[in-house]
Amino acid sequence: MGARWNQRVVAGTAVGAAAVLASWLGVGTARAATALSIAAVVLVAALALISSSEFRRDHPVVARAAISVAAVDVSLVVTGFFSSTVDSNLAIGAAMSIVLLGLSFLTGSSGQISIGNGAFMGVGAFTVAIWANHHATTPIAVVLLLAVVAGALVGLLLGLPATRLRGPYLAGMTLAFAVAFGAVLNLFSTWTGGDSGLQLPYAVNAPAWLVHFFQPGTSSLTTNSVWLVDVTIVTAGIALFFMANLFASRTGRAMRLVRDNDVAAELVGISLPRARVIAFTVSAAYAALGGGLWTIINNAVTPATYGFALSITILSLVVIGGIGTIPGALIGGLIYAFAASVIAWFTAHTGLNPQGNVASQLNGIIFGGLLVLTILFAPTGIAGFVRRRWAAWRSR
Amino acid sequence: MGSFLTSRNVADVLGGLTNGVIYSLVALSLVLVWRSTRILNFAQGAMAMIAAYIGFAVLAPTTNYWVSMAVAIIAGLVLGGLTERVIVRGLYGKPEINPVVAMVGFLLVLESVAAAIWSTTSRGLPTPFSIVDWQINHKPVALSPFALYEIVTAVVVMTVIALLFQFTKLGLKLRAAALAPEVSRLLGVRVGRMLTLGWMLSSGVGAVTAVLVASNYFTGLTPTTMDGVFAFGFIAAAIGGLDSPVGALVSGVSLGIILQFVGDYLNSNDIILVALGMLIVSLMVRPNGVFTRSAQRRV
Numbered sequence: 231m232g233a234r235w236n237q238r239v240v241a242g243t244a245v246g247a248a249a250v251l252a253s254w255l256g257v258g259t260a261r262a263a264t265a266l267s268i269a270a271v272v273l274v275a276a277l278a279l280i281s282s283s284e285f286r287r288d289h290p291v292v293a294r295a296a297i298s299v300a301a302v303d304v305s306l307v308v309t310g311f312f313s314s315t316v317d318s319n320l321a322i323g324a325a326m327s328i329v330l331l332g333l334s335f336l337t338g339s340s341g342q343i344s345i346g347n348g349a350f351m352g353v354g355a356f357t358v359a360i361w362a363n364h365h366a367t368t369p370i371a372v373v374l375l376l377a378v379v380a381g382a383l384v385g386l387l388l389g390l391p392a393t394r395l396r397g398p399y400l401a402g403m404t405l406a407f408a409v410a411f412g413a414v415l416n417l418f419s420t421w422t423g424g425d426s427g428l429q430l431p432y433a434v435n436a437p438a439w440l441v442h443f444f445q446p447g448t449s450s451l452t453t454n455s456v457w458l459v460d461v462t463i464v465t466a467g468i469a470l471f472f473m474a475n476l477f478a479s480r481t482g483r484a485m486r487l488v489r490d491n492d493v494a495a496e497l498v499g500i501s502l503p504r505a506r507v508i509a510f511t512v513s514a515a516y517a518a519l520g521g522g523l524w525t526i527i528n529n530a531v532t533p534a535t536y537g538f539a540l541s542i543t544i545l546s547l548v549v550i551g552g553i554g555t556i557p558g559a560l561i562g563g564l565i566y567a568f569a570a571s572v573i574a575w576f577t578a579h580t581g582l583n584p585q586g587n588v589a590s591q592l593n594g595i596i597f598g599g600l601l602v603l604t605i606l607f608a609p610t611g612i613a614g615f616v617r618r619r620w621a622a623w624r625s626r
Numbered sequence: 627m628g629s630f631l632t633s634r635n636v637a638d639v640l641g642g643l644t645n646g647v648i649y650s651l652v653a654l655s656l657v658l659v660w661r662s663t664r665i666l667n668f669a670q671g672a673m674a675m676i677a678a679y680i681g682f683a684v685l686a687p688t689t690n691y692w693v694s695m696a697v698a699i700i701a702g703l704v705l706g707g708l709t710e711r712v713i714v715r716g717l718y719g720k721p722e723i724n725p726v727v728a729m730v731g732f733l734l735v736l737e738s739v740a741a742a743i744w745s746t747t748s749r750g751l752p753t754p755f756s757i758v759d760w761q762i763n764h765k766p767v768a769l770s771p772f773a774l775y776e777i778v779t780a781v782v783v784m785t786v787i788a789l790l791f792q793f794t795k796l797g798l799k800l801r802a803a804a805l806a807p808e809v810s811r812l813l814g815v816r817v818g819r820m821l822t823l824g825w826m827l828s829s830g831v832g833a834v835t836a837v838l839v840a841s842n843y844f845t846g847l848t849p850t851t852m853d854g855v856f857a858f859g860f861i862a863a864a865i866g867g868l869d870s871p872v873g874a875l876v877s878g879v880s881l882g883i884i885l886q887f888v889g890d891y892l893n894s895n896d897i898i899l900v901a902l903g904m905l906i907v908s909l910m911v912r913p914n915g916v917f918t919r920s921a922q923r924r925v
Contacts, residue, residue, distance in 0.1 A: 341721065
C-alpha cells in the first residue's frame with residue numbers, strides 16, 4: 231500500500247523538475263534560478279507527501295515535518311521578492327507567531343490564559359543580549375537555546391502556583407508579573423543595562439559563502455535583512471513542527487481533557503498539576519524564543535518594549551487569530567507584521583494628523599475593540615471562522 | 627509623645643495606611659463584581675479612570691471639587707451599568723477565560739480612547755484640603771489633612787457598602803442574587819437587575835478611588851494612572867480572597883503598610899517585587915485567599 235505515495239513523490243518531483251526548467255527560462259541569473267529550482271522541488275515533494283491521506287495516517291510526524299518544510303519553503307522564496315522594510319516587518323511577525331504558538335498551546339491545551347507573556351518574551355530577549363555581551367563567540371543558535379531554557383525556568387517558577395489556581399487568579403498573577411517585570415530588570419541593572427537596555431556586540435549577518443553564491447553584488451544591507459527574516463522563518467518553522475507534534479501527542483491529548491473537564495481528567499489518572507505546569511512552561515519557553523529573536527532582529531533590547539502593553543497585544547493577536555489553534559497563532563503573527571503599516575496607511579488616507587492624539591492611539595483602540603468584539607461574537611477567532619465556513623462549503 | 631509620632635516607623639505606618647485604604651477600595655470594587663458575577667474585572671482601574679476624567683476634565687477646571695466628585699461618581703455608576711448590560715451580559719456561562727479576555731480588551735479600549743481624547747499629558751486635580759503634613763515641634767507627622775480625608779472617605783464608602791448589604795432589603799436581594807441566582811429568581815428577585823446594580827456599585831467605588839489617587843499622587847490624572855494601583859488592589863483582593871469584603875479591607879491596609887516599610891527600608895524598586903512575591907506565596911498556600919472558607923467547586 232505504501233507504494234502509492236512513493237508514486238506521488240516521483241510524480242511531484244517530475245512536476246518540480248518542470249518548474250525548474252520554467253524558472254531557468256524565466257529568471258535572469260543562473261544563481262537565482264538555481265535557488266528557485268531547489269525551492270520548487272522541495273515544495274512539490276513536500277506537497278506530494280502531505281496530499282496523501284494514507285501517508286498522513288501512517289507517518290504523522292513526517293507529514294507534519296513536510297507541512298512545516300512546505301510553509302518555510304514558500305515563505306523563504308517570497309521574502310526574496312520583498313523590500314527590506316517588508317522583510318523586517320515579516321521577521322518581527324514571524325518571531326511573534328512563535329510567541330503566539332506558545333500562548334495558543336497554553337489555552338488550547340489546558341484552558342488557562344496568561345497576560346504576562348510579554349514579560350516572558352523579555353526574559354528571552356535579555357538572556358540573548360546579556361549572554362552575547364559576555365560571550366561573543368557563542369554561536370547564535372546556542373544563545374537562542376539558552377533563551378528558551380531561561381524562559382522555561384522562569385515559566386516553571388511562576389507556573390508552580392498555577393498548579394492550584396484557576397482561570398482568573400492565574401491571569402491576575404501573570405498580570406502582576408507583567409507589571410513587575412520592569413522592576414525585576416531594574417533589580418539586575420548592572421547586567422540588564424537599566425533603562426537604556428543593551429546593544430548586541432555584533433550584528434547577525436548572512437554568512438559570506440551564501441552571499442557570494444546567491445547574491446553577489448547586492449548591498450550588504452539588503453542581504454542581511456533577508457538573512458534575518460530567513461533565520462526567523464526557519465526558527466518559526468522548527469517551533470511550528472514541535473508544537474504540531476506536541477498538540478497531537480499523548481501529553482497534548484491529556485491536556486485537552488484537562489481543558490474540557492478537569493474532574494474527568496483527574497479520574498482517568500491525568501495529573502492536573504503536572505499538565506498545567508507543563509503547559510505554562512512550554513508557553514513561557516516559546517515566548518522567550520520569540521523575544522530572543524527580536525533582540526537579534528533589532529540588534530538591541532530595551533526594557534520599555536517588554537512592558538504591560540506588549541502582553542495585552544499578544545493576547546489580542548492570539549484571540550483575534552483564533553485562540554488554542556496553530557493556524558490562529560500564524561494568522562496572529564501575520565496581523566502583527568502588517569498592523570503598523572496598515573494603520574499608517576489608514577491614517578494617511580483619512581487625513582488624521584499622524585502626530586495627533588487619535589492617530590497615536592488607533593492601534594490600541596482597534597486591537598482592544600477587535601478583542602472585545604471577537605470574544606463576544608466569534609470566540610474562535612479568524613481560524614475558527616474560516617474553518618466553519620470551509621466545513622459548511624464542503625458539506626454543501 | 628511628639629517624637630514618637632514623628633518617628634520613622636510611625637511615619638511608615640501612617641503613609642502605608644493612606645496607600646492601603648486605596649488598595650482596599652480597589653479590592654472592594656473587585657470583590658463586589660466577583661461575588662455577583664464571578665468575573666474578575668481587569669478593566670476596573672480603566673473604568674474608574676474614565677469616570678475621574680469625566681468629573682474633572684469635561685467640567686470646567688473652576689468647577690467646585692465636590693460637584694466634580696459627584697459627577698465622577700455618577701459617571702462611574704452609569705459606566706458600570708452599561709458595561710454589565712453591553713459587554714458582560716454576553717459572557718455569563720462561557721469558558722472562564724472569555725471574561726478575562728473581554729475585560730482586558732475593554733481595558734485597552736478605555737485607555738486608548740482616554741488618551742485619544744485627553745492626551746497622555748498628566749493633569750493635576752484640585753484638592754479640597756491641604757496636602758502639607760501636620761507638624762509637631764516643627765517636625766512633620768506623615769499625615770496631611772488630605773490624607774486624613776482619604777482615609778475618612780474610604781471608611782465612609784466601606785461603611786455605606788456594608789450597611790447596604792447587611793441591613794437593607796436591597797442588600798439582601800443583592801446577596802441572594804449572587805449566592806443562589808436560580809432560587810432568587812423563583813422567589814421573585816430580578817436577578818439580572820441585581821447583577822447590573824452590583825457592577826454599578828463596584829464602578830462607583832472605583833470612581834471615588836480614581837479621584838483620590840489622581841489628586842494624591844504626584845503623577846496626577848493620566849490614562850494609565852490606575853494601572854499600578856489596580857495591580858496592588860488585585861494583589862490585595864487575591865490575598866484576602868476575591869469572595870471576602872472583609873479580606874479586601876484587611877489585606878489592602880496590611881499590604882499598604884508592609885509595602886511602605888519595604889519602600890522605606892529597602893528601596894522603592896522592590897515594592898512591586900515584594901508584592902508579587904507575597905501574591906505567589908499566598909496563592910500557593912491558600913489558593914482561594916486567606917479570608918475565604920474553602921468551598922468545593924461545582925463540577
